Amino acid sequence: MPELPEIRAHAERLTDHYAGAPLERFDALSFTALKTAVPPPSDALGTPLEAVGQRGKHLLLRFAPVTFVVHLMQGGRLKPDPKVARKPRGGIARWTFTGPGALLLTEAGTQKRAGVWVVAGDAEASEPLAHLGPEADTVDAATLVRLGAEHRMRLHGFLRDQRIISGIGRRLANEVCHRAKLSPFTSTGKLTEEQAAAIVEAIHHCIDTSLAEERARPDMSSSADRPAAVHHRQGQPCPVCGDSVRAIEYASYTVNYCATCQTGGKVLADNTTSKFLK
DSSP: OOOOHHHHHHHHHHHHHHHOOOOEEEEETTTTOOOOOSSSSGGGSSSSSEEEEETTTEEEOSSSEEEEEEEOOOOEEEEEEEOSSSSSSTTEEEETTTTTTTEEEEEEESSOOOOEEEESSSSGTTTTTTTOBBBBOOOHHHHHHHHHHHHHHHHHHHHTTTTTHHHHHOHHHHHHHTTTTOOOOBBBOOHHHHHHHHHHHHHHHHHHHHHHHHTTTSSSSOGGGGGSSSTOTTTOTTTTOEEEEEEOOOOOOEEEEHHHHHHTTTTOSSSSSSOOOO
């Protein structure tokens, strides 16, 4: 799933290309696309796109009357649609503008979880954004210690919980834990100031590195193209110490880590009952 760096860079690209263009029409091409009924998308017709913003893993198409909040989920993409086909492959929603053409929201696969919310007023005060925690790159060490005490859990899950900190997914959680030299099973309720500072530095480094690479691209990267020291590199040498990157497999995701860098050489049990290794 695209995370904060990919979404933010893509929002900047879309703003550069579409800002100022009036919206001619909006079409929900799939019955699963539109998640709200009020206000109607037609409230934005004839008004120019002010900008495309980013909040967590969401894109925000801002018009004066309403904001379209778009969540790409795992397989979604929002991209130019020069063909404007009546039934585009994978298409679930389309914005047609005067001038630069159309934007098409597509989703690969069969789950169809990507969606569009139309909200009036302060978009961040409405669902699906109202429940989000602060942006990952705005959290300082003191705030992290406080959040950890309020949400006592394993560090990897803590970083990925959008209600606590927004914008970090599986890749960045793996990378942040590795750079901070902390086990993914570290208890957030016991974070020291030194550990919190290391996590904050790692968050900024990983986001900044990914953002720089995304901004150099003409379109959003695929997951395989995103920078990683440990994510999806199980069995390969850790770029820091040379030890083999290891994996903890769960039903819907994988935690990657380096035992030498993060757990004092101890191997974490590969099951959901693994205990935190001190």
